Amino acid sequence: VQLQASGGGLVQAGGSLRLSCAASGRSFKNYSASWFRQGPGKDREFVAYINWGGGGMLYADSVKGRFTISRDNAKNTVHLQMNSLKPEDTAVYYCAAQAIGQNYRSPNTYSYWGQGTQVTVSS
DSSP: OOEEEEOOEEEETTOOEEEEEEEOSGGGGGSOEEEEEEOTTSOOEEEEEEOTTSOOEEEOTTTTTTEEEEEETTTTEEEEEEOSOOGGGOEEEEEEEEESSSOTTOGGGEEEEOOOEEEEEEO
């Protein structure tokens, strides 16, 4: 499985962006998927998780109520709708797939990673 993240950019605080993660491979629909982010000088941190069927989601407390993760298995894509963006959301955002185990918030859990897309929020 190969993952390609897109949709990042520069936005003012309070604005919105929608990230997309396009996956190759027919097995993607059987995998859970998540978004992580890594700010300058920081560790990679969990943002949001969605199970293989799209019926179960988890969010980091810092984005709960502002971000929404979704997936379209027919199109092999996962999206992250980001609203009410804050300067502290500035980071490179990565999509990941196939959690091995149930520690969904750990980057070590995932088998596949996309290349990242930069999100910059200006104040």
